[in-house]
Amino acid sequence: xxxxxxxxxxxxxxxxxxxxxxxxxxxxxxxxxxxxxxxxxxxxxxxxxxxxxxxxxxxxxxxxxxxxxxxxxxxxxxxxxxxxxxxxxxxxxxxxxxxxxxxxxxxxxxxxxxxxxxxxxxxxxxxxxxxxxxxxxxxxxxxxxxxxxxxxxxxxxxxxxxxxxxxxxxxxxxxxxxxxxxxxxxxxxxxxxxxxxxxxxxxxxxxxxxxxxxxxxxxxxxxxxxxxxxxxxxxxxxxxxxxxxxxxxxxxxxxxxxxxxxxxxxxxxxxxxxxxxxxxxxxxxxxxxxxxxxxxxxxxxxxxxxxxxxxxxxxxxxxxxxxxxxxxxxxxxxxxxxxxxxxxxxxxxxxxxxxxxxxxxxxxxxxxxxxxxxxxxxxxxxxxxxxxxxxxxxxxxxxxxxxxxxxxxxxxxxxxxxxxxxxxxxxxxxxxxxxxxxxxxxxxxxxxxxxxxxxxxxxxxxxxxxxxxxxxxxxxxxxxxxxxxxxxxxxxxxxxxxxxxxxxxxxxxxxxxxxxxxxxxxxxxxxxxxxxxxxxxxxxxxxxxxxxxxxxxxxxxxxxxxxxxxxxxxxxxxxxxxxxxxxxxxxxxxxxxxxxxxxxxxxxxxxxxxxxxxxxxxxxxxxxxxxxxxxxxxxxxxxxxxxxxxxxxxxxxxxxxxxxxxxxxxxxxxxxxxxxxxxxxxxxxxxxxxxxxxxxxxxxxxxxxxxxxxxxxxxxxxxxxxx
Numbered sequence: 001x002x003x004x005x006x007x008x009x010x011x012x013x014x015x016x017x018x019x020x021x022x023x024x025x026x027x028x029x030x031x032x033x034x035x036x037x038x039x040x041x042x043x044x045x046x047x048x049x050x051x052x053x054x055x056x057x058x059x060x061x062x063x064x065x066x067x068x069x070x071x072x073x074x075x076x077x078x079x080x081x082x083x084x085x086x087x088x089x090x091x092x093x094x095x096x097x098x099x100x101x102x103x104x105x106x107x108x109x110x111x112x113x114x115x116x117x118x119x120x121x122x123x124x125x126x127x128x129x130x131x132x133x134x135x136x137x138x139x140x141x142x143x144x145x146x147x148x149x150x151x152x153x154x155x156x157x158x159x160x161x162x163x164x165x166x167x168x169x170x171x172x173x174x175x176x177x178x179x180x181x182x183x184x185x186x187x188x189x190x191x192x193x194x195x196x197x198x199x200x201x202x203x204x205x206x207x208x209x210x211x212x213x214x215x216x217x218x219x220x221x222x223x224x225x226x227x228x229x230x231x232x233x234x235x236x237x238x239x240x241x242x243x244x245x246x247x248x249x250x251x252x253x254x255x256x257x258x259x260x261x262x263x264x265x266x267x268x269x270x271x272x273x274x275x276x277x278x279x280x281x282x283x284x285x286x287x288x289x290x291x292x293x294x295x296x297x298x299x300x301x302x303x304x305x306x307x308x309x310x311x312x313x314x315x316x317x318x319x320x321x322x323x324x325x326x327x328x329x330x331x332x333x334x335x336x337x338x339x340x341x342x343x344x345x346x347x348x349x350x351x352x353x354x355x356x357x358x359x360x361x362x363x364x365x366x367x368x369x370x371x372x373x374x375x376x377x378x379x380x381x382x383x384x385x386x387x388x389x390x391x392x393x394x395x396x397x398x399x400x401x402x403x404x405x406x407x408x409x410x411x412x413x414x415x416x417x418x419x420x421x422x423x424x425x426x427x428x429x430x431x432x433x434x435x436x437x438x439x440x441x442x443x444x445x446x447x448x449x450x451x452x453x454x455x456x457x458x459x460x461x462x463x464x465x466x467x468x469x470x471x472x473x474x475x476x477x478x479x480x481x482x483x484x485x486x487x488x489x490x491x492x493x494x495x496x497x498x499x500x501x502x503x504x505x506x507x508x509x510x511x512x513x514x515x516x517x518x519x520x521x522x523x524x525x526x527x528x529x530x531x532x533x534x535x536x537x538x539x540x541x542x543x544x545x546x547x548x549x550x551x552x553x554x555x556x557x558x559x560x561x562x563x564x565x566x567x568x569x570x571x572x573x574x575x576x577x578x579x580x581x582x583x584x585x586x587x588x589x590x591x592x593x594x595x596x597x598x599x600x601x602x603x604x605x606x607x608x609x610x611x612x613x614x615x616x617x618x619x620x621x622x623x624x625x626x627x628x629x630x631x632x633x634x635x636x637x638x639x640x641x642x643x644x645x646x647x648x649x650x651x652x653x654x655x656x657x658x659x660x661x662x663x664x665x666x667x668x669x670x671x672x673x674x675x676x677x678x679x680x681x682x683x684x685x686x687x688x689x690x691x692x693x694x695x696x697x698x699x700x701x702x703x704x705x706x707x708x709x710x711x712x713x714x715x716x717x718x719x720x721x722x723x
Contacts, residue, residue, distance in 0.1 A: 024135055024138045024139060024142060025119075028115075028119045028139075028151065029060075029118075029119050029151075029155060032057070032155070033051040033052035033053050033055070033057070033261055034051050034057050034058065034059045034060075034261040034262070035048050035049060035050055035051045035055075035056055035057055035058050035059070035167065035261070036048060036049040036252070036255055036256040036259065036260055036261055036262060036264070037058050037059060037166075037262075037263045037264070038248070038251065038252045038255050038264045038266060039263070039264065039265050039266065040247075040265075040266060040267075040268040040269060040270040040273070041265070041266065041267050041268060041269060041270075041306075042270070043265065044270045045170065045176070045244070045245050046245060046247040046248050046251070046252060046266070046268060046270065046273070047244060047245055047246050047247060047248060047249060047252035048170075048244050048252070049252060049253070049256040050161075051261065052261070054161055055161045055162070055163045056161055056162050056163065056164075056167040056170075056171055057154075057155075057163040057164050057167055058154070058164050058166040058167045058170075058263070059154075059261065059262055059263040060150065060151065060154035060155070060164075061150055061153065061154055061164075061165070061166050062147075062150055063146065063150055064149055064150055064153045064165060064177075065165075065177035065178070065180045065185065067180050067181075067182055067184075067185035068153070068165065068177065068180060068185040068188055068189060069149055070185070070218065070223055071182070071185040071186045071188070071189035071214060071218060072111070072149070072152075072153070072188075072189040073111070073149075074189075074214065074217055074218055074221065074223075075186075075189045075190055075193075075214050075217075076110075076111055076114070076189070076193075077110045077111040079110075080110065080111050080112075080145065080149075081145060083110060084137050084140050085110060085112040085113065085133070085136030085137040085138075085139055085140035086110060086112075086113070086133045086136055086137060087110050109129075109132070110136060111148060111149065111152050112136040112139050112140055112148055113129075113132045113133060113136040114152060114156075115136075115139060115148055115151050115152050115155070116131075116132045116135045116136050116139060117132055118152070118155045118156065119155070120132075153165040153166075154166070156192040157192055157195045158171075158172075158188070158191050158192060158195060158199075159191060159195045159199035159200055159201065160199070160201070165177070165188060168188060168191070169188070170242065170244055171241055171242060171244075172200065172238045172239070172240070172241070172242065173238060173242065174242030174243075181232065181235060182215060182218065182223075182224055182228065182229075182232040183211065183215065183232040183233070183235035183237075184235075184238060186211045186212075186214045186215050186218070186232070187207070187211050187237065187238055189214060190207065190210040190211055190214055191207070193210070198210070200237075200238065200239040201239070204237060204239065207237065208237050211237065212233050215229060215232050215233055216229070247268075247270060247273050247274060247277065248266075248268060248273060248310050248311070248312075249312070249316055249324075250310070250311070250312025250313060250324070250326035250328070251266070251268070251310045251312065253312075253324075253326065254312075254326065254329070266307070267301070267304070267306030267307055267308060268307065268308065268309065268310060269308045269309065272299065272308055272309050272549060272550075273308075273309050273310070275549055276297065276299065276309045276311065276546055276549060277311060277314070279542075279545055279546065279549070280295055280297055280311050280314035280315070280542070280546075281314055281315040283295060283314070283541075283542050283545070284314040284315045285315065287522060287538065290530060290531070290532055290533075291524075291528075291530040291531070292507075292522055292523060292524065292530045292533055292538060293320055293322065293524050293525070294313050294314070294322055294323075294325070294327060294522070294523060294524055294525045295311075295313065295314040295315075295327075295520070295521070295522050295542065296311055296312055296313055296314070296326075296327035296328050296439055296520070296521045296522075297309070297311045297314075297439075297518070297519065297520045297521070297542065297543075297546060298310055298311070298328055298439060298440065298443045298517075298518070298519045299516060299517070299518050299546060299550070300443050300444070300447045300516065300517040300518075300519075301515065301516065302447050302450045302451050302454075302456075302512075302513075302514065302515055302516060302517060303451070303454075303456055303515065305447065305448075305451065305457070308516075309546075310328065311328075312325075312326035312327060312328050312329070313325055313326065313327050313525065321525075321526070322524065322525030322526055323525075325525040327438075327439060327521050327525060328438065328439045328440045328521075329438050329439075329440050330438055330525075331418045331436035331437065331438050332436055332437070332438065332439075332501070332505075332506045332521065332523070333433040333434075333435075333436055333501030333502065333505060333506050334433050334435055334436065334437045334442075334499055334501070334506075334508070335432070335433040335498075335499025335500045335501045335502075335506060335507075335508055335535060336390045336392075336395075336431075336432065336433070336497070336498065336499040336500065336508075336535070337437070337442060337497060337498070337499030337508040337510060337535075338411070338430070338431060338435075338437075338499075339387055339390060339395050339431060339497065340387060340470050340473070340474055340497050341407075341410075341411065341414070341445070341461065342395060342398055342399055342402065342407060342431055343383060343384070343386075343387045343398070343469075343470055343473065344449070344461045344463075344466045344467060344469075344470040345402065345406075345407060345410050345460075345461065345466075346383070346398055346401070346402045347463070347465075347466035347469055347470070347587075347588055347591075348461065348462070348463035348465075348466035348467075348588045348590060349402075349588075349590050350588065350590030350591050350592070350593050350594045351398075351401055351402050351594070352383050352398065352401075352572075352594065353383075353565070353567055353572055353573065353574070353585070353587055353591055353594055354382075354383065354384050354469045354572070354585065354587065355382040355383060355384055355385075355567070355572035355585075356382065356383045356571070356572040356573055356594075356595075357380040357381065357382060357383075357570075357571050357572050357573075357599075358380065358381055358382075358383055358386055358394035358395075358397050358398055359379075359380060359393070359394065359397050359614075359615055360372070360377050360378040360379055360380060360381045360386070360391055360393050360394050360615075360618065361377055361379060361393065361614045361615055361617075361618055361643065362377060362614075362643045362644050362667070363393060363396075363397075363644075363646065364644055364645050364646035364649045365396065365400065365428050365646070366646070366648060366649065366650070367649060367650045367651075368396075368427065368428055368429060369644075370392045370393050370396045370428075370429075370432060371392060371393070372391050372392050372393055373390070373392065373500075377393070377618040378391070378618055378619065378622055379611065379614075379615045379616065379617065379618030379619025379620070379621070379622070379623075380611060380615045380619050381394050382572050383398065383572070384469060384472075384473040384476075385473075386398075387470075387473045387474070388473050388474075388476045388477055390477075390497070390498070392432055395431050395432070396428050396431060396432065398431075399428050399430065399431045400428055404423045404424070404426060404427060404428065404430055405423035405424075407423075407430065407431075408423040408426065408430070409423075410460045410461070411445075413460040414445045414448065414449075414459060414460045414461060415441055415444050415445050415448065416437050416441050416442075416445060417438075417441055418435070418436050418437050418438060418441065419435060419437075432502075433499070433500075433501045433502055433506075439508075439519050439520075439521045442508070442510060442519060443510065443517050443519035445459075446510050446512055446517050446519075447512075447517040448461075449461045449467060449470075449512075450471075450512050450513075450514065450517065450556075452467070453467045453468070453471070453556060454514065454556070463561075463562075463588045463589075463590075464559040464560075464561055464562070465559045465561060465562035465586055465587060465588045466588045467559075468556065468558060468559045470495075471495040471512065471556055472495075474495035474496055474497050474512070475493055475494065475495045475496075477496055477497065477498075478536075479491075479540075479544065480536060480537065480540045480541045480544065481541075481544070492513065492547065492552055492553065493513070493555050494511045494512065494513055494544070494547060495511070495512040495513070496509060496510060496511040496512065496540070496543065497509070497510050498510075498534070498535025498536045498539060498540050499535045500533070500534045500535045500536075501523075503529045504529045504530055504531065504532070504533040504534070505523055505524070505527055505528070505529045505530075505533070506521065506522075506523045506533075507521065507522040507523055507533050507534055507535045507538040507539040508520070508521055508535045508539055509535050509536075509539035509540045509542070509543040510543075511543050511544070511547060513547075513553045513555075514553050514554060514555065514556050515550075515551075515553045516547070516550050516553070518543050518546050518547055518550075519543075520539040520540075520542045520543045520546070521539060522538045522539045522542065559586070561589075562586045562587055562588055562589065563586070563587060563588075563589055563591065563592060564584050564585070564586055564587070565584070565585060565587050565591050565592065565594075566582050566583075566584055567582065567583055567584070567585050567587075568581070568582065568597040568600065569581035569582060569583050570597075570599075570600070570609045571597045571598075571599050571600070571609070573594070573595055573596055573597035573598065573599075574591075574594050574595065574596045574597065575596070575597060576596040576597040576598075576600060578597075578600040578601060578602050578607050579597050579600045579607070580600070580607045599611055601629070603629050603630055604630060608627070608629040609626070609627075610629050611626075612641060613639065613640060613641045613669045613670060613671045614641050614643050614669045616669075616671065617643075617669045628671075639670065639671050639672070639710070639714045640668055640669070640670045640671070640675075640677070640708060640710055640714050640716050641668060641669055641716060642666075642667070642668050642706075642708070642716055642718055643667040643668060643669050644665070644666060644667050645664070645666065645706075645718070645720055646718065647718040647719060647720075648718075648719060648720070648721075649718075649720050649721070650720075650721045650723065651664055651699075651720055651721070651722055651723065652722070652723040663696040663697055663698050663699070664696070664697050664699050664720075664722075665694060665695075665696050666679075666694070666695050666696075666697055666706060667693060667694045667695075668693045668708045668716060669693065670693060670710060672710075673691065674690075674691075675690075675710045675711060675712075676688055676689070676690050676710065676711040677689050677690075677693045677708050677709070677710050677711075678708070678709045678710075678711075679695050679697075679706075679707070679708055680706070680707040680708075680709070681697060681699065681704060681705075681706055681707075682704055682705055693708070699720070699722045700722065701722050701723060702721070702722060703719065703720070703721050703722075704719070704720055704721075704722065705717060705718070705719055705720075706718050706719075706720060
């Protein structure tokens, strides 16, 4: 019998032990929703979003302020550091108090038991009290005392919709608890005791009495001297609700979407962020007078790859339409902001050399007729100068030579996430804004390039010699203030590029130094255009103003790698046998396979630089040193060429500005200035021209042949389609 009883006891004891061991859920507060809290690199609060249940409940903290810990233990559970979760002494004291009072005066709940109650949210009955005692002992076995304190502080109610000490400090003090006063610590210690009846909004006198009684006990226990006690009791009771900080509001929204209910520590520098936001707010206010309502910017630390400043859209307090659109992550037309990347890619793959001449002439690329911003033509421009001046036509020629699909592939590998269409759909307009990108991607791409140049990271744009030429060309772009960094010691050297989308809808500016990338976008979130909106005059000044917030930096060291090649001084191509003037330049390794100069010819024993007629016509205007070769030795195919339209062009007639009938303005260029050109549409003669060979033709719908014949019998013929 005794053996059987012993067996039953052992089985019962084992069952109780197993129950005790497995009684506590692994995640004590599973299902509890938390606020999204976003901090800067030093733990400063940038902003927060309310939890799903409408409570300001910050994610659990691992520690509590020391003064609060002392005040809480003295008020709630003086034996906390010594009992196993249940205090027999407190239970005995509570029984006596309740018997004498004839009602419940004290519940004898330890802090550990209160943690269990907060996690379970059950009705307060005797059975639940016993359950809390049982679970509290298991809690003590799983967590340290400090961890239990942190769990309590993170989930205790502090009145209204404020839960947890961290949320309470920000809502009632407007700051964290690093410098919590004794009066504040005591207030927070007594608040959860009866938050529904005695709180900061009602019965404040009773709350003040509870606070001061606790302060007296803390003084009597030796935690503060008389003077500190007097100052603490004289301190007004907290109670005003403070708005939470609202820095980087769009970034906080982003993390609320992707890391909802979590504490996120970012790399944002709050000091830099606040100063930048002030500048951007002033700039946006000024720009809004010209119908430019939205402004976005990012500052990136190149070496770490971290975002130091993030402004999705400036000055959201205006509550204007579109203010909450996060432009940094919104796809926008790129304008010319990708041109440096094309120049770099073409260099590193040997498609061009740094100063290779590119055509800058009126051209129709199968219905796409790009124009330079100033509507002028240079005939031919060195590739680096074409980048520096952001000329459209030479860059379109370069993209055609490099290949759109090839360039799209490199951009995608570099991190331009918005390029999702077939490359043929973008076509050659890709380099002039025919694609979309977001500021976030563009800044990251340029940051990775600068990082790769300094051997700190990887990028598809990885050839250091190519990168060097790209950065140097970008550094030559004229600044908005027209000042030269070479002559003014206080100005930093910045490699920068602007972009303006078609119709003046997007203005971009990207600036690079060895340590930082600053990116700026200006425009309207709804896509409406604004007169005068350009990258150079709108986004550029903002970008340089943000650079003024950053420490001065040096410049990139010259590249050690690469090869030396012999280059034609006039054309920028690899020197050919007929090139009389040669220079040696450092170039990417792929330059060894670059094209040889196609424009030097030997005529009557003399070497001549001979451009095609159309390029020659515009080139001679700005290059008086350009000499024409003997006419009789010029190749007949180069005597005359159509400037517009191009062979195979698809056209539609537009009514002229003077109201006259619609027509197609056709033009050829001729190497002889005195030549006469006879024009034919299909087989019909339509007129002749001298000097300037331009005609306006009324062309009916359909496919036609346009022929130009000069007075010596040279002929050029193209096919066009009229819609």
